[in-house]
Amino acid sequence: xxxxxxxxxxxxxxxxxxxxxxxxxxxxxxxxxxxxxxxxxxxxxxxxxxxxxxxxxxxxxxxxxxxxxxxxxxxxxxxxxxxxxxxxxxxxxxxxxxxxxxxxxxxxxxxxxxxxxxxxxxxxxxxxxxxxxxxxxxxxxxxxxxxxxxxxxxxxxxxxxxxxxxxxxxxxxxxxxxxxxxxxxxxxxxxxxxxxxxxxxxxxxxxxxxxxxxxxxxxxxxxxxxxxxxxxxxxxxxxxxxxxxxxxxxxxxxxxxxxxxxxxxxxxxxxxxxxxxxxxxxxxxxxxxxxxxxxxxxxxxxxxxxxxxxxxxxxxxxxxxxxxxxxxxxxxxxxxxxxxxxxxxxxxxx
Numbered sequence: 001x002x003x004x005x006x007x008x009x010x011x012x013x014x015x016x017x018x019x020x021x022x023x024x025x026x027x028x029x030x031x032x033x034x035x036x037x038x039x040x041x042x043x044x045x046x047x048x049x050x051x052x053x054x055x056x057x058x059x060x061x062x063x064x065x066x067x068x069x070x071x072x073x074x075x076x077x078x079x080x081x082x083x084x085x086x087x088x089x090x091x092x093x094x095x096x097x098x099x100x101x102x103x104x105x106x107x108x109x110x111x112x113x114x115x116x117x118x119x120x121x122x123x124x125x126x127x128x129x130x131x132x133x134x135x136x137x138x139x140x141x142x143x144x145x146x147x148x149x150x151x152x153x154x155x156x157x158x159x160x161x162x163x164x165x166x167x168x169x170x171x172x173x174x175x176x177x178x179x180x181x182x183x184x185x186x187x188x189x190x191x192x193x194x195x196x197x198x199x200x201x202x203x204x205x206x207x208x209x210x211x212x213x214x215x216x217x218x219x220x221x222x223x224x225x226x227x228x229x230x231x232x233x234x235x236x237x238x239x240x241x242x243x244x245x246x247x248x249x250x251x252x253x254x255x256x257x258x259x260x261x262x263x264x265x266x267x268x269x270x271x272x273x274x275x276x277x278x279x280x281x282x283x284x285x286x287x288x289x290x291x292x293x294x295x296x297x298x299x300x301x302x303x304x305x306x307x308x309x310x311x312x313x314x315x316x317x318x319x320x321x322x323x324x325x326x327x328x329x330x331x332x333x334x335x336x337x338x339x340x341x342x343x344x345x346x347x348x349x350x
Contacts, residue, residue, distance in 0.1 A: 001269070001313050001317050004313075005309065009283060010050055010314075012282070012283030013050070013284065013309060013310055014047055014306075014310060016301075016303075017303045017306050020303060024062055025059050025062030025065075026080070027059055028303070030300050034076050035078070037092060038088070038090060039303070041063065041094045042304050042308065043059065044060055044063075045101045046307035046310035049101075049319075049320050049323075057111070064114075064118045067121065070121075071092065071125030071126075072087035073092055075139075088138065089126045089136050092126055093123060093126045093156070093160035093161065095119055095122050096119045096122065096123060096167060099115045099167060100167050100325070103170065105321050112167060112171055116171045119164055120173075123175075126160075131147070133195045134183075135154050136185065137149055148197050149188075149196050149197065150205075151196040151208065151209065152205050154196065155189055155212035157212075159211070159213050159326075161178055162213060162333065163331065166331050169332065180334070190214060201241045202241055203231045203239055204254070206230075207223075207224065207254065207255050209223065210261065216328075220258075227242075230242045233247050233291060236277065246291070247275070248287060248305075249278040250304055250305045250308040252271055252272075253311070253312040256315075257312055258326075259271070260312075260315045272313070277289065280301060284301040285306045286305070287300055287305055
């Protein structure tokens with residue numbers, strides 16, 4: 001993105017991510033941080049987009065090797081030791097996004113075939129957690145599914161299932177039951193917001209139905225406009241939560257991706273430029289800034305923040321064949337006859 005982040009700067013950011021990759025292939029939050037499956041996959045996607053294919057493949061090998069027999073991964077590991085053995089449905093589903101993104105960029109059919117069993121097992125596990133109304137229980141522990149659904153997680157799972165269906169078609173193993181499940185999930189997100197535990201203070205609950213692709217068109221525009229002033233801080237980015245003076249880089253870049261998917265490119269560019277104050281000289285990114293006192297908080301530079309920057313830069317610049325993955329380019333939508341989320345993107349800008 002000329003004038004904001006150059007190709008060489010994106011490469012530098014990717015190298016800062018690869019620098020903390022463990023010998024196992026795991027990509028922790030930071031040099032002393034833990035690893036979770038979702039952010040690990042997001043980092044692998046950034047490495048792929050930046051052309052660091054070998055460390056990206058190593059990261060996907062880790063996913064395949066660490067997957068449990070039921071198709072899940074533990075929520076949190078540190079240096080290979082499990083710290084939280086429970087399963088997060090969104091964390092487990094996201095492997096489908098990472099694998100499909102890698103296939104789009106590399107065109108590697110052998111990789112798709114090798115990773116397909118991992119993706120299939122993960123999505124089957126996640127859909128076992130689908131509740132009666134179509135929403136996805138956010139976690140499963142030793143006693144079974146947690147009977148609670150979160151909008152952010154379910155919206156992300158919606159996108160993951162779409163990517164999984166694209167991969168299934170690519171390897172010629174269609175999954176019609178996933179299409180039905182996707183339709184039920186989309187209906188829940190669009191028509192039954194009360195099915196999800198309210199998290200109104202969190203910006204992710206605001207934009208994730210758009211980022212995940214369930215909302216498009218006028219519905220998406222109205223949702224983003226409704227709480228724009230609650231979360232957006234001009235010249236800095238967006239708040240993680242609406243009641244704290246704290247802007248965060250990853251959430252800002254995710255909103256950039258959502259705006260790009262809506263067709264509001266000019267505003268997306270402005271926000272992307274605004275968050276660059278979090279960039280460090282080595283290409284890494286601080287997690288956030290408390291703007292009332294100018295302090296970085298937490299005092300850490302996170303791999304997943306850098307990853308979000310790379311993916312946003314790719315989406316805005318249309319550089320790689322995977323740059324449209326959050327716009328939903330050519331992704332299946334499943335059986336959506338019983339819900340209407342205005343799936344045609346709007347070209348209007350703010």
